Amino acid sequence: MDIAIVGAGAAAVGLLDALDPSVVTSVTVFEPASTLWRGRPYQPDLDSVLVNAPPEIMSIRSGDREHYARWLGGRCAGFADERLGRPIPPRAVYGRYLAETAEAALARFARTKLVRVAVTGVSLGERLSVRTSDGRVHEADQVVLCVGGGTPLDHYGLAGEPGFVADPYPLERTLADVPPGRDVAVIGAGLTAVDVVASLAARGHTGRISLVSRSGTLPFVWQRPVETGIRRLTPERLLALPRPVTLEHVIELVRAELADHGESWDDLAAWTTASARRDPVESLREQLAMVDAPLLARRIVQEAAHTAGPVAWRLLPVRDRELLRARHFRTITTLASPMVPRNAAVLLDLLDAGTLETLSGIERIEAGDGFRIVHAAGERTAAVVVNAVNPPPHAIPRAARPLVSSLLRQGAELDPDGGLAADPDTGRIMVGGRPDPRLHVVGDLAGGGPFLVSGIPGVAVQAARAARSLGSVDQPVDQLVK
Ligand SMILES: Cc1cc2nc3c(=O)[nH]c(=O)nc-3n(C[C@H](O)[C@H](O)[C@H](O)COP(=O)(O)OP(=O)(O)OC[C@H]3O[C@@H](n4cnc5c(N)ncnc54)[C@H](O)[C@@H]3O)c2cc1C
Structure with a gap:
């Protein structure tokens, strides 16, 4: 099988690492940027530009939480965040991890090729034809879009102003x-x-x-990671809820999970609301003092926002999603992505x-x-x-607009919540209302997810699902889930 991977950031690394070389014989990676495998976040930069999460949630290999921590092992001198009790290296160091993981993964395939130009379109003929900005065409059996997310919008029309x-x-x-x-x-x-x-x-x-x-x-500020032992707020338990699932049901699950640990959702919600109203300096001081606090509630909600959150989002009716987006966007992102x-x-x-x-x-x-x-x-x-405004989630990156337009012209669709409409279990892009088994999307461009921009664990899970799906093109979709 010949596979074309569009983009060489973290998503492409997770995918390459997850692909089975006995199924995929030839890999072509397209990337116009000067640095490979690092994408926008993990390029060489100042040492003050740090990763935003502890090593156990930065593994690009889904199902192997320690993959990155093992790599970091002997290299972490000087990177300790004493309060967190974990190494927090510069993002450029994480970029080196991605680059070394990609190179090791690429070495497993019979044929590999790097094409250092942007992809401008894919024609969905009997075989797929990948067009690049230099006017060339490359044939492939499978195409995976790993093109990343958006860049900050210029809300105040300041582009080009000096300073x-x-x-x-x-x-x-x-x-x-x-x-x-x-x-x-x-x-x-x-x-x-x-x-x-x-x-x-x-x-x-x-x-x-x-x-x-x-x-x-x-x-908010990260609390020292501990094993949360989440039992109820899992993707599996959410999927088992009687339909239709509403926000009330999800909150009941959160309430029950926290109660199992002797803690209270009402207390957490009240504290979170009060924090948003408190003087930011006092709030930050309180947060720093709570890094070591034993309470689990915030840790549980933060972890679940990334693991169960995407599943809950898919199950919720549009009105509940709109409510979450309109009223709780800031609180949820503050809780889910701490500094x-x-x-x-x-x-x-x-x-x-x-x-x-x-x-x-x-x-x-x-x-x-x-x-x-x-x-x-x-x-x-x-x-x-x-x-430094956050780009909108599921935005179409500028460099990928011609490519996305080419797919839309051939029957692909945009998801109403942003990004390309895709089957959430496999990452197959919807074309003409059906998941196309030859086209996948990994990363923020995949539509249908919540409004949190995908972190590394989410990207790694998507990459592993896409690798399984494209290695099993003849199997019915429902056998590929999980
Ligand atoms: C500033 C920042 C910091 C972050 N820090 C963390 C963190 O500490 N921890 C964490 O878990 N998550 C973090 N994230 C989130 C997550 O790690 C990133 O979003 C992740 O890198 C996404 O990887 P990606 O491959 O999907 O996208 P990217 O890394 O952006 O890579 C996409 C690549 O596709 C290429 N491309 C685009 N269009 C085309 C085209 N048409 N043809 C060919 N190539 C194309 C681009 O040039 C780019 O190299 C951060 C995100 C950002 C933006």
């Missing part, structure tokens, strides 16, 4: 010309904004840093020193001899504005 950084990565390049004493505004208050602040601090920035966002709330304590400590030091501030209720940003930021409590000026 505006439209996409912060790599921070090594985008922060290089920021004068250390000038005032910087960062749009957003999520994990990308945390990367920007930690990197400005590491470069010895002395000017004021303003985090400007709608809510003004910072991500590492090392970065939290950097932010708290800067907040205490008055170098960093959080401003909420952002209204507009005007450019002209620097920037004027209008927010709920007044105005701020800044010499530099860094765009």
Whole structure:
């Protein structure tokens, strides 16, 4: 079988690692970027750009939680996050893990080829024809789209203004010309904004840093990982619920899971709501003090958001999904994607020193001899504005737009929640209303998932499912699930 993989980021690495070389004989990987296997997040960058999660949830090999931790083993000196009790290396180090995993995986196939240009279309003839931006055509039996996700949107129309950084990565390049004493505004208050602040601090920035966002709330802080022993909030238990499944049923399951551990959903919900209203500095201080707290509730909900969450999302009626998106988007992302304590400590030091501030209720940003930021409590000026807003989930990456358009013209469909409509159990792309066994999608472009951008564990699971599915093209779909 000849397989074409479009994109060489983490999703492609997980896929290559999961493919069976006795089924797949030839692999062609298409990637226009200058660095392979690292995608947007894990390219060479400043040492202050850290991974956002402990090693046990960063394995790119689904079903082998220790794969990355083993690789990191002897290489982790100097990366300890003491409060978390885990090594948290720079993202570029994780990129090296991905690159070495990809190279080892590629060595197992009879024929491999790297094509360093973008794919612009796939023709769904008897065999698949993959067109590239240099005008060539490559034949394949199977095509897997591993093209990644979106980039930050320019909400305030600042593109091209001097001093505006439209996409912060790599921070090594985008922060290089920021004068250390000038005032910087960062749009957003999520994990990308945390990367920007930690990197400005590491470069010895002395000017004021303003985090400007709608809510003004910072991500929560990771708690020391412990075995949660989740029994009820699992994909299997969700799938076994009587239909139709509503948000109430899911909350009942959360309630029962926490009660099993002697904890309370009502207490967690009340604490989460109160945190969002509390002064961000006090909230961050409290969070840092809770890294070691034995309570499991937050750890359980965080873990379940990534494991059971995608299954729950598929089962929920549209009205409940809309409710979650409209009312609880910020709370869920804050709970599900916390920052590492090392970065939290950097932010708290800067907040205490008055170098960093959080401003909420952002209204507009005007450019002209620097920037004027209008927010709920007044105005701020800044010499530099860094765009750190989260890209919308399931966005179509710019580099993949011609490819996606070509598939849409041939009967593929967009999912109403974003991304390409795909069968969730196999990752097969829907063409003409049916999953096409020759076309798969792995990563954020796969539609039908919740509004959380896929982290490594989710991407690894999808990659393993796609590998199983394309290795079993003659089996009925229901035999491929799990
Ligand atoms: C800044 C950032 C930090 C993150 N940190 C973490 C973390 O610490 N822990 C965690 O679990 N998750 C993290 N994530 C989430 C997750 O790890 C990433 O989303 C993951 O890297 C996704 O991998 P991917 O291969 O799907 O996409 P990407 O890594 O973006 O790779 C996609 C590749 O496809 C290529 N491509 C696009 N279009 C085409 C085309 N037409 N032809 C050929 N190639 C194409 C691109 O050039 C790119 O190299 C982070 C995400 C971001 C954005």
